Amino acid sequence: MEDHKVIVELKQIATRFGENIVHEKLDLKILEGERVALVGGSGTGKSVLLSEIAMLREPDSGEIELFGEPITQMSGRELLAQRQKIGMMFQQGALFSSLTVLENIMLPIREHQRIKGPLLKDLAMLKLRLTGLPEHAAHLYPQSLSGGMLKRAAVSRALALDPPLLLLDEPTAGLDPAGAAAFDDMLLELHAALNLTLILVTHDLDSIWTVTDQVAFLGERRVLVKQPIEKMVKDTHPVIEAYFANERAKRAIRQELI
């Protein structure tokens, strides 16, 4: 496990919204195969950081390296190639509402690989079933999907080009506990089967415990620490302690009961 490559490396990132400084001298390294959660209080720029990794927003200064290559010096062509290696699931799914689920998944495959005909549909169906969607969902429009199905469909589309890196923005927000747990299981299965690296922004502590093996805590405009959740809840940094205070108490009580 030592020779894992660095998939994402952020160096000295700074992000500002006018006067408001969100990130300053932020460093973060994510290795291949890791399942990383970005956590932190509201307004610490978790989603902003995720969209910077997804190349949807440029940081005001600093360097982002994806798959070992700095993206600031890339040409449009190279950027396009990089984009195909990144799947992004947006918080509300962001499926195109005028297309059916199947057409949504087919779109990136068709546009990037120029595949047509039955193979295209087959590949899209494969992605749809990989995320555990029922077959009849294929011809439904996003408006008629339930919250859980919508999120799965969004993951299907993100996986259309088999990207090695999957970014998820609040994947379990708005799902009921059972649905969220099922979604977490699906993520773990996909991670194991498809050799994925996962980065998720989440507030769901259950997700963090089950899905991730590393947690990056954002505070004081940088990543305070990146470590497994077991260590994180014992961290004595005041900001981290405050964030996990309730969680710690809960876990402690639970352990005593057992």
Place this chain on the structure above:
Amino acid sequence: MNEEKQPPNIIAASNGVKLSGEWTTPYLKQLQKIAKNNLQHQVSHIAIAQLDTNGSRVLLELIGNEPSAWPEGLTKEQRGLLELVREKVGPVPAEQESVNLLAALGQQVFRVIRHGRELLEFAGQLSALVFSLIRHPRQLKIKMLLDVLQRDGLNAVPIIALLAFLLGAVIAFQGGLQLATYGANIFVVELISLIMLRELAPLICAIIVAGRSGSAFAAQLATMQMNQEVLALKSLGQDPFAWLVLPKLLGLMIVMPLLTVLSMLTGIGGGMFVAMIQLDLSPIEFIQRFGSVVDPIHFWVGLIKAPVFALLIVNVGCMQGMLAKGGAEAVGHRTTRSVVQSIFLVIIVDALFSILFAQLGW
């Protein structure tokens, strides 16, 4: 990440073919070609560097779905991936069949009937509301009413004035050309006055207000419906109609006649301007002729339409907004519908008015 990538390849081997290279999504097109051309060959050995789900799907076409029959050379991970993909590959379910023409027509008819009923229901609710307002005048939200007066009345003045002016000018120009050939220049006064007072001023006014305010009503109410703001009003013990619909209704009923008078004035002004330039008819002559030949009844005929049009526009706009369901795209959909429907209804009602006034001999 920087090592050389080998494109997918297929070569003849001792007892069949050997596959190598990257079997991944970037090479999907080549993979598809390889699979299509080599279906008859027996794959004897596999030395694939990389495999992903899309590549697996194509690979399965070549080596078959039976794991025991898969050739040598797959790594453990590749085998695992192939087994997963084998499990998940499936046919595309059949799409819903489209209904036949007759059934589609029937559905359409039912939709139109349902729509008409919704509109009537809404009109009923509005009238009930107006009655309850007469009994409890304090229900009226004065601030919201003033808002409507400003936004949908005052702020619409420049555009309506300009468009009515241009309309009057265009009619005077086209009509004047014809009249001049008979030397009947002076009749441009009747042409412009009757057409603007009776028909075009109220109509152009209603069309602009439908596009400007009716659509805004629909968009606003639909957005509020999406955000559950309408339900929130209800839960706070407020009547959403009193807050959201009544001020619009009263406001538009007040400003529509005013805007109509404005467009009558500017429309005739436009005609007068063109008559002066093109037909050598001075404004003084124009106004004298106007005063002597144009009966005030024409003014009232035009003006009486204004509140009716206002009612229609508010009714359609607010109904479309209130009925919005679904996601954000419903807002756009409802807005478009409100404009199309209100302009449609305005023109229909205008035609009915024409028949009515013809019967009355006005």
